[in-house]
Amino acid sequence: MRKFNKNIEFKVGIVPCTADIIEVYDNSGIKRPTSDSERITKMYKNSNLIITAWLHNELIGISRSITDFCYTCYLSDLVVKLDYQKQGIGKQLIKLTKKEIGKETALILLSASIAMEYYPKIGFEKIDNGFIIHRTK
Numbered sequence: 001m002r003k004f005n006k007n008i009e010f011k012v013g014i015v016p017c018t019a020d021i022i023e024v025y026d027n028s029g030i031k032r033p034t035s036d037s038e039r040i041t042k043m044y045k046n047s048n049l050i051i052t053a054w055l056h057n058e059l060i061g062i063s064r065s066i067t068d069f070c071y072t073c074y075l076s077d078l079v080v081k082l083d084y085q086k087q088g089i090g091k092q093l094i095k096l097t098k099k100e101i102g103k104e105t106a107l108i109l110l111s112a113s114i115a116m117e118y119y120p121k122i123g124f125e126k127i128d129n130g131f132i133i134h135r136t137k
Contacts, residue, residue, distance in 0.1 A: 020059040027081045063093035073101045075109040
């Protein structure tokens with residue numbers, strides 16, 4: 001793993017423009033409904049913890065969560081552009097998410113299949129007591 005560039009700036013509570021968000025998803029390998037910009041806008045409007053990574057004025061990473069800040073935090077998205085992956089940026093986004101939610105709040109996520117080996121490496125424990133009703137659209 002390469003260490004991330006010292007010029008990378010992490011920001012809490014900044015909602016980037018939808019076009020920049022879509023660019024990060026499309027460049028990351030993570031699938032989201034990026035052809036529907038209105039849906040992406042709603043995803044961010046209805047999330048209450050967003051942490052971003054910037055290199056100069058370029059958005060290169062995002063952590064998007066829904067939380068009550070006292071019991072549970074659902075990490076909906078952790079996404080980093082391909083050119084910046086394996087540099088510790090995702091790990092730093094998670095570290096900052098944990099800092100924001102505090103020690104009494106559990107951090108939970110659903111992993112994309114391509115990232116199943118990544119999360120245990122950065123401190124997540126695999127759990128088997130979950131259920132899902134898949135979206136129909």
